[in-house]
Amino acid sequence: MGKLLARLDEILPAIRERDATEPEVFPAQTIADLYAIGVPRAPFSVELGGLAGSLRDSVEAVETLASASPSAALLICMPLSLAGFVVAGAAAAPAPHRAACAAQVARVAADYKAGLVYAACNSEKGAGGSIAATQTMAHRQGEGFRITGEKILASFGRRASHFFSTAKISPDDLPGAGAVEGFLVKTTAPGVEILDDWDGFGMRPTESQTVRYRDAPVESLLGFPNFLEVAQPIPYAFCLFAAVSLGCVRGLLRALGVPAPQSPALRLRLSEALMRYEAMRAYLLETADGWRPAAGPLYAARVVRAKTYVTQESTKLCAELFALSGGRHYRRGSPVARLLADSFAGTALRPPLPLALDALVESFPAIAADALDGREALGGR
Numbered sequence: 001m002g003k004l005l006a007r008l009d010e011i012l013p014a015i016r017e018r019d020a021t022e023p024e025v026f027p028a029q030t031i032a033d034l035y036a037i038g039v040p041r042a043p044f045s046v047e048l049g050g051l052a053g054s055l056r057d058s059v060e061a062v063e064t065l066a067s068a069s070p071s072a073a074l075l076i077c078m079p080l081s082l083a084g085f086v087v088a089g090a091a092a093a094p095a096p097h098r099a100a101c102a103a104q105v106a107r108v109a110a111d112y113k114a115g116l117v118y119a120a121c122n123s124e125k126g127a128g129g130s131i132a133a134t135q136t137m138a139h140r141q142g143e144g145f146r147i148t149g150e151k152i153l154a155s156f157g158r159r160a161s162h163f164f165s166t167a168k169i170s171p172d173d174l175p176g177a178g179a180v181e182g183f184l185v186k187t188t189a190p191g192v193e194i195l196d197d198w199d200g201f202g203m204r205p206t207e208s209q210t211v212r213y214r215d216a217p218v219e220s221l222l223g224f225p226n227f228l229e230v231a232q233p234i235p236y237a238f239c240l241f242a243a244v245s246l247g248c249v250r251g252l253l254r255a256l257g258v259p260a261p262q263s264p265a266l267r268l269r270l271s272e273a274l275m276r277y278e279a280m281r282a283y284l285l286e287t288a289d290g291w292r293p294a295a296g297p298l299y300a301a302r303v304v305r306a307k308t309y310v311t312q313e314s315t316k317l318c319a320e321l322f323a324l325s326g327g328r329h330y331r332r333g334s335p336v337a338r339l340l341a342d343s344f345a346g347t348a349l350r351p352p353l354p355l356a357l358d359a360l361v362e363s364f365p366a367i368a369a370d371a372l373d374g375r376e377a378l379g380g381r
């Protein structure tokens with residue numbers, strides 16, 4: 001077992017207990033405990049206080065955590081993804097930007113050590129989950145940038161210290177800019193309004209609020225110009241999101257299967273569910289093992305397939321397990337019912353199901369030949 005999982009195992013019973021007793025409350029203590037054992041800073045180097053952890057390590061940690069508290073797992077995905085992003089940025093940075101990227105990694109790692117939360121504030125109403133459809137705009141002002149636009153579903157809300165937000169910017173304002181750039185914004189900056197409008201179907205403690213930027217000053221650019229295209233960090237986050245859904249299945253299997261039920265029919269159904277869970281887990285872990293910055297379109301497509309499959313099938317499996325769970329679990333706040341509702345977030349998370357299916361259809365002709373001939377999607381392994 002990796003170091004991260006061993007540390008997580010120690011605090012998991014307390015997390016599970018808090019999730020059961022305070023199912024609607026932002027899990028402040030759990031997040032503090034996850035910071036204390038180093039979960040969000042795991043991707044950083046040991047010198048920067050991290051564990052030089054792989055994406056596989058992070059996926060396993062998020063899945064394990066989700067089996068006890070899906071909301072805490074979804075929340076921790078946000079700073080954990082950003083850590084993966086900045087580390088990827090430093091690895092993939094063109095020479096002129098290398099020093100600045102290394103300094104950014106060190107700054108973010110130091111902030112994580114101090115317990116600060118960098119959360120994702122990217123989604124926009126009507127964008128269908130597509131980053132390319134971002135309407136938020138940034139422009140240069142003096143030495144820095146300002147950002148204007150409306151974001152939705154920013155988990156952590158005002159509990160975050162920083163948001164990382166996508167915005168469009170003209171190459172006149174940022175030479176070499178890509179179609180969309182990432183920016184780091186302090187949540188307390190003037191012009192940042194965090195609403196109080198979260199009323200989720202599941203994942204209720206995540207405080208996933210609407211955020212309005214009105215000419216808000218940006219703390220820094222994420223990475224370097226055209227970072228999202230060059231470093232291709234987004235598959236890192238997708239693997240983590242899929243791990244949340246998978247953890248919901250594991251939580252349900254545990255709730256219904258431990259201790260093992262008397263009924264042979266129920267044992268058979270649970271055995272079948274276990275096989276499906278193990279198959280999904282193997283698919284996701286193999287995909288996570290292929291992660292590297294700037295991995296190219298075949299790997300990106302593989303990640304979309306894995307994320308789509310795992311979240312879609314996890315949701316179906318959670319529904320089937322819920323149907324088997326019996327009347328005593330048929331309460332709005334029962335842990336089993338909450339796992340069912342939480343699992344649906346996976347199909348809504350970026351890319352949401354319809355967008356992911358569109359991407360699969362579009363990429364199928366090119367991908368099928370490569371994937372089925374065993375070429376490249378996982379770095380030639």
Ligand SMILES: Cc1cc2nc3c(=O)[nH]c(=O)nc-3n(C[C@H](O)[C@H](O)[C@H](O)COP(=O)(O)OP(=O)(O)OC[C@H]3O[C@@H](n4cnc5c(N)ncnc54)[C@H](O)[C@@H]3O)c2cc1C
Pocket residue numbers: 078119120121122123124125126127128129130152153154155156200202203206208345348349350352353354355356358
């Ligand atoms: C619990 C939870 C927490 C979240 N936390 C965060 C977070 O912390 N940060 C963050 O940035 N985001 C977060 N999200 C948002 C998530 O990542 C998705 O981006 C978001 O749910 C997608 O937006 P939408 O479904 O409202 O899209 P809408 O634009 O309302 O689209 C609705 C549906 O129609 C489809 N659709 C719309 N237009 C098209 C089109 N042109 N072609 C094909 N399909 C289309 C979409 O795919 C989508 O399924 C969270 C979501 C949930 C459920």
